[in-house]
Amino acid sequence: MTQLLPLLAVMAGSAAAALIFRRCRIPLWPITGGLVGAAAINLGFGLAVQVPNLIVLLAQLLVGTAIGATIAPDTFRQFRRFLAPGSLAVGAVLGAGLLFGWAFAALGILDPAEAMLSLMPGGVGEMVTAGVALGFDGAVIIGAHMVRLFTVLLSLPLVLWVAVKIRQRWIADPDETGPQQP
Amino acid sequence: MEEDLTAGDAGSHMTRLLGIGKLLLGGVSVGSVLELLGVPAGMLIGSVVGAALVNQPWTRRMRPSSLPIVARQIGLTTVGLAAGVLLTVDSLLNTAVIALPVVLAYLALTALNLVFVTVLMSRYQVDPVTAVLAVTPGGLAEVTSIAIDKGAQVAVVLSVHAVRLFSLVLVILPILLLVLS
Structure with a gap:
């Protein structure tokens, strides 16, 4: 019961911030608003709330089910087709994460292990859990991943614009039409 | 005529609810298995796979269903909440x-x-x-x-x-x- 009221307060803050972000047309308002609202209430009132794992799993169920419902019959054929180039892109992303981790450590910005765990683009929960298990500062790892998420998501419109320009200039035929605009 | 429309609306509403239930059941089934097996993001990935599987037109009568957009928004807000309290x-x-x-x-x-x-x-x-x-x-x-x-x-x-x-x-x-x- 003692944890229920703080949890409800954080949930209310999260929902309110999400609706405000939606009104202000901030990108990804459910996630960004939910995150900012929860952090503001949790830190502002010193609540130190822990979200029950069941709630996290229910959230994943809702998101995953919504995604799964959009998958059409030819999806599985596409999966096989894109596995090779996708794996190559993944290898490059993970390799870049390792390289940045090494660079951050070499420049003295972060401890080597914290740098690796902070800059590998994986699940926040997995990286933080691994870091804490090794005795490193989970706060640094969380912060770095939050910066990653915001950087990546907020720069997305610009990246989409560049991709469309690349396609128009170097790839598409002049007569070609089709879904291009983000 | 109005009664027919009302009955039709009720039938359509029930069909939609059953479709949503089918999706969630498929999602929670596979998601739970992957989560229990310790697969990374098991519930998320499993619910994608489970919902996709139950939503395919395995028979001619089967029609695809969709989850109301508000459900996904609630899920995403909760994902943000879980990150925010960290x-x-x-x-x-x-x-x-x-x-x-x-x-x-x-x-x-x-x-x-x-x-x-x-x-x-x-x-x-x-x-x-x-x-x-x-x-x-x-x-x-x-x-x-x-x-x-x-x-x-x-x-x-x-x-x-x-x-x-x-x-x-x-x-x-x-x-x-x-x-x-």
């Missing part, structure tokens, strides 16, 4: 110190990713939105939700991100832990 004053202060180098690092990675975006568009005839979202190093839930909103090929985006997550957690992370410990 932040502490210490993490915010530490983040302020490293924020700029992290931003620059990921902008550099984004520039590198444009190479793969170009390959996907030119060699595999993928549209720009799908190509960008497939290689964006964001969270699985966030990126695939954007893919739905922007009409991208969700399957392509999802498969690349699933490979990334599995590779990282099942291969890279154990090696890192071994080396770092």
